[in-house]
Amino acid sequence: MDRAADLGWAQSDISVIDADLGVSGRFSGLRAGFQQLVAQVCLGEVGAVLGLEVSRLARSSAEFTRLLEFARLTDTLLIDADGIYDLSDFNDRLVLGLKSTMSEAELHILAGRLHGARNAAAMRGELRLPLPVGLVYDDDGQIVIDPDQEVQAAVADVFALFEQHGSALAVVRAFARRRFPRRDTGVWDGRLRWGRLTHGRVTFIQTG
Numbered sequence: 730m731d732r733a734a735d736l737g738w739a740q741s742d743i744s745v746i747d748a749d750l751g752v753s754g755r756f757s758g759l760r761a762g763f764q765q766l767v768a769q770v771c772l773g774e775v776g777a778v779l780g781l782e783v784s785r786l787a788r789s790s791a792e793f794t795r796l797l798e799f800a801r802l803t804d805t806l807l808i809d810a811d812g813i814y815d816l817s818d819f820n821d822r823l824v825l826g827l828k829s830t831m832s833e834a835e836l837h838i839l840a841g842r843l844h845g846a847r848n849a850a851a852m853r854g855e856l857r858l859p860l861p862v863g864l865v866y867d868d869d870g871q872i873v874i875d876p877d878q879e880v881q882a883a884v885a886d887v888f889a890l891f892e893q894h895g896s897a898l899a900v901v902r903a904f905a906r907r908r909f910p911r912r913d914t915g916v917w918d919g920r921l922r923w924g925r926l927t928h929g930r931v932t933f934i935q936t937g
Contacts, residue, residue: 732779732808733777733779733808736777736808738776738777742776746762746765746766747762748760748761748762748765763786763787763792766778766786766796767795767796767799770796770799770800770803770805771799771803772803773803773805775803775805776805776806777805777806777807777808777813778800778805778806778807778808779808779809780808780809781809781810782809782810782811782828783807783808783809783814783825784809784825784828784829784831784832785832787829789833790826790829790830790833793825793829794826794829797816797822797825797826798816800816801816801817801822804817807825854870855870857870859914860872860912861933861934862875862880862883862884862909862910862911862912862930862934863875863880863881863884863934865912865919875910875912877910877921879910880910880921883907883909883910884934886904887900887904887909887926887931887934888934890903890904891931897928897931897932898928900926900931901926901927901928901931904925904926907926908923908924908925909923909924909925909926909930910922910923911923911924911930
């Protein structure tokens with residue numbers, strides 16, 4: 730906002746779009762903020778788009794190229810830490826196009842490295858996938874029944890109710906006033922939490 734104000738825009742004319750924080754830039758369909766931005770640029774409602782690195786607005790070259798074309802047709806500037814880009818200028822379009830291609834390639838390289846790391850861990854027998862509730866990894870990496878007695882009871886009740894009613898939805902209804910456990914993954918790996926039992930969790934327990 731400060732950069733836009735420094736360039737002459739009134740505070741009342743500056744809008745911050747942060748709906749996509751924490752959302753991958755690979756698929757625009759999942760990013761409400763990016764869709765809003767493209768729509769406003771297309772309608773000619775935007776004087777300039779500012780970002781720390783505008784080439785990362787979309788990790789798909791096709792999506793970013795579409796934004797650049799709309800910006801060119803509506804005389805919308807793109808501004809980041811490296812400079813101000815006028816899309817009617819061929820050189821500015823070329824620079825942003827190259828940056829967008831590099832950004833997409835970087836995403837592909839990172840994905841390849843992550844996939845390679847997963848394959849290497851699997852070959853060493855060290856790859857850990859999320860387990861259905863009721864099962865955990867022990868200190869030796871073996872899959873065992875969750876030692877928590879309350880967790881065991883809750884899972885046993887799910888199977889008993891499913892056996893009785895033959896429907897995941899009926900199990901969810903039976904648990905409407907009860908809490909159900911889950912084990913966190915990632916940073917909080919193994920932490921036990923309690924919440925509402927959903928249809929998806931019931932089917933994962935049954936098929937997981």
